[in-house]
Amino acid sequence: MTESAIVEATGLGKRYRRTWALRDCSLSIPTGRVVALVGPNGAGKTTFLHLAVGLLDATLGSVSIKGATAFLAQDKPLYTGFTIAEMLKFGKRLNPGWDDEFALKRIDSLQLPLKHKVGKLSGGQRAQVALTLALAKRPDLLVLDEPLANLDPLARHEVMRGLMEAVAETGMTVLLSSHVVSDLENTCDWLIVLNGGRVQVSGDIDELVAGHRILTGPAEEADSVSRRVPIVEDTRSGRQATLFARTEPVPLSPQWSERPVSLEQMVLAYLRRPDSASLPRPTLATA
Numbered sequence: 669m670t671e672s673a674i675v676e677a678t679g680l681g682k683r684y685r686r687t688w689a690l691r692d693c694s695l696s697i698p699t700g701r702v703v704a705l706v707g708p709n710g711a712g713k714t715t716f717l718h719l720a721v722g723l724l725d726a727t728l729g730s731v732s733i734k735g736a737t738a739f740l741a742q743d744k745p746l747y748t749g750f751t752i753a754e755m756l757k758f759g760k761r762l763n764p765g766w767d768d769e770f771a772l773k774r775i776d777s778l779q780l781p782l783k784h785k786v787g788k789l790s791g792g793q794r795a796q797v798a799l800t801l802a803l804a805k806r807p808d809l810l811v812l813d814e815p816l817a818n819l820d821p822l823a824r825h826e827v828m829r830g831l832m833e834a835v836a837e838t839g840m841t842v843l844l845s846s847h848v849v850s851d852l853e854n855t856c857d858w859l860i861v862l863n864g865g866r867v868q869v870s871g872d873i874d875e876l877v878a879g880h881r882i883l884t885g886p887a888e889e890a891d892s893v894s895r896r897v898p899i900v901e902d903t904r905s906g907r908q909a910t911l912f913a914r915t916e917p918v919p920l921s922p923q924w925s926e927r928p929v930s931l932e933q934m935v936l937a938y939l940r941r942p943d944s945a946s947l948p949r950p951t952l953a954t955a
């Protein structure tokens with residue numbers, strides 16, 4: 669089945685003076701997915717998101733979005749002197765598609781008094797207000813830059829839960845960046861890994877996880893295995909080799925064992941090996 673793409677990047681690149689923050693980025697994001705954009709500090713995540721939502725101009729290539737977009741920036745810009753009620757009024761005035769009933773209901777369910785000044789809220793409450801403002805725009809695509817940064821584990825869980833409820837209710841596409849893969853494990857279904865300004869991985873999380881294995885066996889046979897299957901990471905210790913392989917189950921000699929990988933193990937293996945990539949992805953129809 670072909671899925672239609674809501675975000676399409678082709679040869680996208682951004683250079684700041686001599687530094688390429690993002691290079692040669694070509695990817696498609698299917699409509700209705702919850703997409704995790706992960707990568708270490710300086711990988712180019714914010715640059716990619718800013719290019720996608722039009723806050724930055726590309727040096728090379730292009731990126732397009734189909735539909736209405738709401739963007740929640742990393743620093744969750746809220747006017748700290750305003751009350752929550754004033755922030756909602758502001759949102760209503762600025763956004764034609766604003767859903768006031770939804771916004772009021774969500775603030776009420778969070779047990780936040782409308783008269784409260786935004787500056788007096790906790791980090792978690794502020795994140796929830798910022799998320800409410802973004803959701804009330806009723807976007808087709810919600811883009812969030814590190815929505816969980818600086819939140820404690822409980823607040824992180826609550827923000828993700830709120831987000832998933834909104835996804836279930838509206839079917840919108842979500843694109844969110846994060847450093848913490850474990851926060852995304854049960855919520856996201858599409859993964860993009862950026863590393864050093866390049867896309868290393870882009871695809872359906874279940875398919876990616878099912879398509880990788882850890883193979884362990886005698887070091888002297890490792891080269892012959894790695895000639896048969898693509899290896900992301902090859903670790904030798906004494907006479908044993910551990911190969912992080914991009915492969916379906918594969919017939920191996922009895923001295924070899926294979927085990928499945930977790931999402932986090934897979935992301936870490938790619939990040940440790942910036943030259944490995946799980947590309948290209950399945951081609952998406954843009955219709």
Ligand SMILES: Nc1ncnc2c1ncn2[C@@H]1O[C@H](COP(=O)(O)OP(=O)(O)OP(=O)(O)O)[C@@H](O)[C@H]1O
Binds near residue numbers: 713
């Ligand atoms: N305005 C700018 N001027 C110059 N260089 C920049 C600018 N913004 C970003 N960069 C550089 O581009 C690269 C990518 O930065 P970006 O902020 O996109 O990464 P990131 O993955 O979002 O990082 P983090 O996880 O730390 O937020 C980095 O090397 C950064 O130093």
